[in-house]
C-alpha cells in the first residue's frame with residue numbers, strides 16, 4: 686500500500702499541476718487557435734437562396750412568395766428572371782410597404798399582391814410554377830393547412846423552396862423562453878413533423894441544404910447584428926422591471942425571446958435549413 690500523503694503535500698502537487706495548466710492556457714498554442722478563428726471562412730450569405738431559385742426558374746414562370754413582407758425578395762426574383770410574381774402576406778403594413786416598393790421599382794405590371802394568409806389568398810389551383818417560402822413556416826398558425834395550400838397552388842411538377850429554422854436541441858429553458866415569442870410557433874420547428882406534413886401534402890423532398898451558421902457568419906462579419914442583440918439582451922436584463930412597467934410583460938418577454946433567435950442559430954441549438962420540394966405529378 687503506498688505511503689499516505691499528507692494533505693499539504695497533495696495541495697502542493699495540485700497547485701503545481703494548475704500552474705502548468707495556466708502556462709498552457711496562456712501558451713502560444715491557444716493564441717494560434719484564436720488567430721486562426723479570426724480568419725473568415727468566406728461564408729455564403731442569404732443570396733444563396735437566389736442561386737437555388739435560379740436552378741429551378743424558367744422564363745415565363747409564375748412565382749409565388751408566401752409571406753412576402755416588403756416584397757424585396759419578389760423584386761430580386763423579378764430583376765433576375767423573366768417571370769410574373771405574386772406576393773401574399775397577412776400583415777397590412779407589410780403589404781402596404783410591398784405595394785409601395787413594387788411601384789417604385791416599376792414592377793407593378795409583373796407583381797400582384799394579396800393581403801391574406803396563403804390558406805385564404807385567391808390563388809388558382811395549379812397556377813404557380815415556383816413557390817418561394819423564406820423564413821415563414823416557423824411562423825404560421827396552421828402548418829399543415831399552409832403546406833396543403835402551397836401544394837394546391839403548384840402545378841404538377843412545380844417546385845417549392847423553403848427556408849426555415851428547425852429545432853436542433855433547444856434546452857427546456859430555451860423552449861420556455863421561445864414560448865413567449867409572438868410570431869414563432871415552436872411546434873413548426875420539429876423536423877420530423879415537417880417532413881410528415883410535406884409528404885401528406887404530396888410534396889417530395891428533393892434536396893436539403895443545411896445553412897447552419899453560414900448566413901449568420903456572413904452578416905456578423907459585415908454589420909455585427911448579433912453582437913448588437915447581445916448588448917440589447919444584457920440591457921434588457923438589467924432594466925427588466927422598468928421596461929415591464931413601461932411596456933408590459935408580454936412585449937418585454939417577446940423581445941427577450943426574439944433577441945435569442947440568431948444566437949441560438951450561432952450556437953447550433955437551431956438549424957437554418959433549405960428544402961427543395963417538388964409537387965408530385
Ligand SMILES: C[S@@+](CC[C@H](N)C(=O)[O-])C[C@H]1O[C@@H](n2cnc3c(N)ncnc32)[C@H](O)[C@@H]1O
Pocket residue numbers: 751752753754773774775776779801802803804818819820821824825826831
Ligand atoms: C419572418 S417574416 C419573413 C418575411 C420574408 N419572407 C423574409 O424572408 O424576409 C414571416 C412572414 O410570414 C408571414 N406569414 C405568417 N403566416 C402566414 C401565412 N399563413 N401565410 C402567408 N404569410 C404568412 C408574416 O406576416 C411575415 O411577414
